[in-house]
Amino acid sequence: MSHLHIPDGLIPLPWILAGIGLTALFVCVALFALRKRDRARVVPRIATLSALMLLAMGLPIPVLGYHLNLTVLTGMIAGPAEGFIAALVVNLILALTAHGGITVVGLNTLVSGLEVCLGWRLWKSLRRAFKRPFVAAAVSTVIALLISTTAMLGIVAGTAINPGFALHRHSHAESAEHVEPADDHEHTELEESADHEHAAGSDYRSLKAFAAIVYSAGAVGWAIEALVVGSIAEFIAKSRPDMLGPSPDRRA
């Protein structure tokens, strides 16, 4: 598990719209960065990289139902602009196969796109620091996936899809329907304050439990992805080093 495919029905509408809006914005930025490139060359490269990501996801790995993603490798090969569009293409196809929500394509693309961009940036920096491409690629993968998983947890925390919040809002709505007597006012305030503390504590605990599950399962996934991406990078560096090189043509 490198990034979590958030299913439908979890995220509130404003966040869904924000995800779609931000993805559209980043796609526009990517299109602007690619505007001077030959589209007949760019489209096949995005397509084959997207197909490779889908292909890697189909490889059977007998650990926790985990699948490879190759988002970081896509960033290393294609750069952030082509890589982000490839992430969108993959998430669209995945959503259609019930692999991540259709309404959450925007947010899922942002998380995958973050992995692509971090993979590109970290690989550029680390390949100078480490002699072996395997180590540079593996370290880039682990860091990128750790950050993207944290970003995903940030979305979960930020969207307040926590039942603590939901139940708290519900109790507020119910209490608003009943008019309290004037002499009970102070008592009600005290109760509300206790409710607030209880709800906040419950939210924190459930988020903490969720984060513990995600990080512990994710760590296994990051190690698997790092090993495979490292092996691929080492193989390509030996056979076709220009594919991973910082050529100006791939910087966009």
Added chain:
Amino acid sequence: MDVQFIDELAANGRTPLHDALPWAKIAASAALLAASIAARTPSVAGAAAAAVVLFASASRSQLRHAAAMALYPVFFAGLFALGWIRSGPLFALTVVIKAFSAGLVAATLITTTPFVDIFAAISRITPAIVSDALFMAYRSFFVLINELQDLLRAVRLRGGAGRGLMEQLRTYGQVLGVVILHSADMTERMYRVMVVRGYSQRIESAREWPSPKPLDYLLIAYAVIVLGLVLALR
């Protein structure tokens, strides 16, 4: 996720849902998806899920494949739900049911409608570069998967896959490396073909859809009624 198998189900199936027009299925699926997401209580989410199962049962024996695909989002929704199981068990249950019904809607659509028809609909709302990449990624996938399967078979026959997980993963890495190198050559060939064919900034879908039948209207009406009921009950 087996895209090859899904494509086979969509292309070769003979059920009422396969006969329906793609745009009618997409519209009905959108309404059912909205109904699944809009549910706020376990009972309403369960009713929406039952309505989705009824819709999906029109695909006859393919329902079990679609239901199996819908278990994937249930797994992830379960991960979210685990964090809430103590503080809000009903909320956690609602989340899992909603994930199943939304997943089943998507799975039913994709197992009864060829990818190309769905991409043609998507291409109306996405930039040309995205829709063209979608079409070509789909085509590339089938070319590359054959190569990957042949390579993996050859490696296994020679006993090179390795016994432990680490060795197996390294082998996967090297095999994928070979496929990536070949995909770079394939990209170059695709570029030349596109130039020769006079690629003009967009691949046009020449697919023509016949006029709608009563079944198409029935699907849409059913989905809209389900959505209306869910919105009224939630």
